[in-house]
Amino acid sequence: MNYKTSSACRFGATRLDSGAVEFRLWAPAQETVSVAIESGGVLPMQRSPDGWFVATAPVPAGTRYHFRLADGLMVPDPASLAQASDVHGASIVMADDFAWRHPDWKGRPWTEAIIYEVHPGVAGGFRAIRDDLPRLKTLGVTAIELMPVNDFPGQRNWGYDGVLPYAPDSAYGTPEDLKELIDAAHGLGLMMFLDVVYNHFGPDGNYLFTYAPQFFRDDVKTPWGPAIDFRRREVRDYFICNVMMWLVDYRFDGLRFDAVHAIQEQDWIEEMAATVRRGTQPGRHVHLILEHHNQASHLRNGIDAQWNDDGHNVLHALLTNEDGGYYADYADDPAAKLARVLAEGWVYQGERSAYLNQQRGQPCGDLPPTAHVLFLQNHDQIGNRAFGERLTTLVSPRALEAAITLQMLCPQIPLLFMGEEIASTTPFLFFTDHHNELADAVREGRRQEFAGFAAFADPAKRAQIPDPNAEPTFVASIPRPGPGAAERFALYQRLITLRMQEIVPRLPGTTSTGATVIGPRAVRAGWRMGDGARLTIVTNLGTDSVPFDAPQGRLLFSSADPGKAGPVTTAYLEIVA
Template sequence: MPQAFARDLPFGAQFTPEATRFRFWAPAQQAVALEVDGAEPLPLTRSDDGWFETSRAVPVGARYRFRLDDGLAVPDPASRFQDGDVHGWSVVVDPAAYDWETPGWTGRPWDQAVIYELHVGCFGGFDGVAEALPRLKALGVTAVQLMPIADFPGVRNWGYDGVLPYAPDAAYGTPEQLKRLVDRAHGLGLMIFLDVVYNHFGPDGNYIPAANPGFFREDLQTPWGGAIDFRIPEVRGYFTENTLFWLLEYRFDGLRLDAVHAISEQDWIDEMAAAVRASVEPGRHVHLVLENEHNQPSHLAGEVDAQWNDDFHHVVHVALTGEREGYYEDYAEDVGAKLARALSEGFVYQGEPSPHLDGRRRGSPSGHLPPTAFISFLQNHDQIGNRAFGDRLTTLAAPEAIEAATAALLLIPQIPMLFMGEETASETPFLFFTDHEGELAEAVRKGRRKEFAKFAAFAGAEIPDPNAIKTFERSIPKPHPERAEARTALITRLLALRAAEIGPRIAGAVSEGAEAVGPAAAVARWRLGDGARLTLALNLVNDAVAAPEIAGPILYETAPGAADALRAGTLPGLTTIVLLERA
C-alpha cells in the first residue's frame, strides 16, 4: 500500500490543512513579518531566544517570505522549494502528498555498495536520472550518488554553491519528481545517496547573515569566508535536521558530507551521526560517508560508515600518468610502496610529512579499520573537474592501464565508486561550471584563471569560462565511439564477479598486508569474512616485474596467461590478477 513520509521540522513552513506553522530563527532581529503572496503582511511573535512564529491557513503552493527589521525580504532558510530561484519566494509544500510505492524498502548493507556518482543536470534533471537507473542496475551498480541538489543561483552549477539546503533546485525538478526518482531507485533494488554541503554557503543568495550575522564566525575563516559557527545549538540543529530531512522525508539511503575538515567543531559530526542512528526506523540500512582531506579516521570508529580515500586515487593517478604537480608531488616517490599501503591500510598518509604541505604532517593511523571504511575511485567530480580543462583519465592514460586499474578498483574489498561516463570510456571533459551574473561571474572567471596560472602545463592557455553555457554542455558525458562497448562489458563482468564472489564475503574482511614488487606494482592480501583469502597482484606500468610465486584459483586476470606468469614469478605489465582461495 502507498504510504506518505514527512519530517516535522522545528522551523520553516510546516503545512497542515488547518493552519501552516511558520517558524524563523533570527535573534539579531527585533521584528519579522510573514509575507504570503497576495495577502497582507503578518507580524510574527518573537520569543526571548530569537524565534519568530505564527500560524496561518494557506494552501499548498502558496508563496511566502520573511521581511526583516530593515525592510529586506528574504526566503525561508528552511524552504522546501523555491519559485524564482534563490532570490525568489519560498513555496509551501505538503510533504505528505506523495504516496510512496516502496514504503517497505529497508536499503542494503554497506558492504554491498558499488557507487556511481553523477551530476543531475548532466542527466537532464531528476526524471532523466530515473530513466537511466535500469541501465546502471544492469551495469552492476548498487548505489547512485547525486552531486548536491540544494537550491543554487541560476540553472547550471556543480551544486556546491547551494544556499537553501532544504530546497531541491527547481532546475532539476520538483520535490515530487525527486521523490519519484528515489522511489524508482528503490523499486529497482538500488540505493540512492545524496551529497550535502554543511561547511559553507554559496556566494549568491545566502540571506542568513542578513537575518542572523552570528550564524558565521568572524574569528575563523575558510576558503569560502567566515566559518559556520557550529558552537551555537541552533546552528547545529539546523544541519542535523537537514540530514534527517533527506533521510526520513525523501528516503535517501545515505549522505555524503562534503569537506568536513572545514567544520571547526568536529564533535558535531558524531552528534549528527548519533541522531541519525536514533531516528531511522529499526531494520533500515542508512549510510553516512565523509570527505575529509585531513585523513582523520576517528569518526569511522563510531556511527559513520566510510570516508572518501583520495590517497588511493592520487597514487594510482601518478602511476598511470606520471603527473607530479600540485598534491600529486606527495605520491611521486616510492609509488609501489604507497600503492601497497593504499590497498592494505586505506590512507597512504597516516601522520607522515607532506611535501605538498611544506612538510606538515597529515593523517592518522588507519590500518585498524575494515576495508569497507574506505571508498576508492579512479575518477570523481573533484579529481576531474578541478583540473583546468576537466581532463578525464581516459585522455591521460592508455586504455590497457585504465582497464587494469579498473579491475583492481572493482575487485578489492574497499567500497568502489565510478564517476558518470567511466562505464563508456567517455573522453568528454567534466569542467567547472556555474551560472553567476555580473561582477560575481567575472570574479569567478578571473579566479579560475588565477588558480591555474602557477601550473606550467596551463601557462598561456585559455581556461574555459565557468559561466558559459557551452562549458556545461561540454561536460555531459558521451560514450567513446570505439571503446564504449568494451569498457561497459568489462565493468559489467567485473561487477558480476564482485557480486557473486566478493560481496557476500566482505563483511568481516581484514587486510593481511601488502608489499611493493615494482615501481608501481604491489601484491595485497585479505582474509575475507568467511575465511576465504583474496589476493590481488597489480602492475600499473608497461614493464614486467619479478613477484613472489602465488598459487590459488584464478578469479580474474587482465589477459589469458597472466596468472601462469605470476605463478612462475613474473607479474606482466599493465596487469591485474585476482586469486580467491575459498574457505
C-alpha cells in the same frame, strides 16, 4: 514519519495537526519580522528572547511567501522546501502527501555498495536519471549518488554553491520528481545517496548574514569565506534537521558529506550520526560517508566510510606520472604508497603532507577495508583540472583497465563517476551560472588557481581555461560514449558480477594480510576474507614485465596476459577449508 516531529527541527514552514502552517525563522539580529504572503497579506511574527520568530496561518500547499525584515528586505526561507523561481525568489509551502510505492524498502548492507556518482544537471534532471535507472541496474551498480541538489543561483552549477540546503533546485525538477526518482530506484533494488554541503554557503543568495550573522564566525576563515559557527545550538540543529529531512522525508539511503574537515567543531559529526541512528526507522540500512583529511575516529563512531583521496591520488600518480599540486605528495615511491593504501587504507596516517603544509590523518590499520570508498575518478578529481580531462585521454586503455580491475575486486568500496562505464572522453569541467561582477570574479579566480602550475605560468595559457559561466562549458561536460564504449561497459559488468558473487559475500570480517612492492609500479596485496578464504591481487601499472609467483587458488580475473610486458591486474581467490 516527518523529520519535523523532532522538537529541535523548528525551521521553516510546518503543517500543524490543526491544518494551519507554522512559520519559524531564527533571526537574532532583527527586532521585527513578518511573513509576506505573495497572494496577499502580511503576518506579523512573534519574537522570543533567543531570536526566534513565529507566526501561524491557515494557508494551503502551494502558497508562496517571503520573510520581510525590519528594513523591508524580502528574503527567502532559509529552510525553504522549494523555490518558486530561484534563490532570491519566493519560498513555497509544500504538501506532505507523496504516495510511496515502495514504503517497505529497507536499503542494502554497506558491503553491497557499488556507487555511481552522477551530476543531476549534466544527466538531464531527476526524470532523466529515473529513465536511466534500468541501464544502471544492468551495469550492476547498487547505489546512485547524486551530487548536491540544494538550490543554487542560476540554471547551472556543480552544486557546491548552494544557499538553500532544504530545497532541491528547480533546474533539476520538483521535490516530487526527486521522490519519484528515489522510489523508482528502490523498486529496482538500487540505493540512492546524496552529496550534502555543510561547510559553507555559496556567494550569491545567502541572506543569513543580514538577519542571523551569528550563524558565522568572525575569527575563522575557510576557502569559501567565514566559517559556519557549529558552536551554536541553532546552527547544529539546522544542519542535523537537514540530514534527517533527506533520510526520512525523501528516503535517501545515505549521505556523503562534503569536505567536513572544514567544520571546526568536529564533535558535530558524531552528534549528527547518533541522531541518525536513533531517528531513522529500525531495520533500515542508512549509510553515512565523509570527505575528510583522514579522520579515523569518526569511522569508529557512527560513520560508515570516508572517500579515499589517498587511494585515488597514488593511483593517478602511478598511471600518469603527474606530480603537480597535491599529486606531489604521492610522486615519491608511489608503489610503496599504493601498498599502504591496499594494506591499511590511507597513505597519510599522521605524517606531514607537504601540499597541505601540515600533518594529515590518523592511524587507520584497525579499520575494515570497507571503511574506504575507492575511486579512479570523481567530480573533484576531473573537474579540478584546468581542462577537465578524464583518464581515458591521459592513459592507455590497458593501464586504465588494470586499475579498474584492482578497484572493482579489492575489498574497498568502489565508486564510478558518470561516463566511466562508457569510456567517455568528454571533459567534466567546472561550471556555474553567475552574472556581472561575480561572474568575472569566478572566471578570473578559476584561472588564477592554476597560476602556480608551470603549464599555466603564461597568462595567455590561463586565458584558455574554459569560462565556468559560459553555457558551452556545461554542455561540453555531458558524457558521451567514447571509443570502446561497449567493451568498457562489458568489462564493468563482468567485474561487478565477480565482485557480487565472490567478494561481497565474504566482506564482513575481512582483514588485510599485507601488501608488498614487487616492481617499480607493481604491488602484491592480500586479504583474509570473512569466511577464511584468501584473496590475492597482483597489480602492475608500469610498462615493464614484473614476474611473480602465482598465488594459490583459483584465478578470478586478469585484465591482460600477465606473461607479457605492460599493465595488468590479476586476482586470485583461495578457499581455505
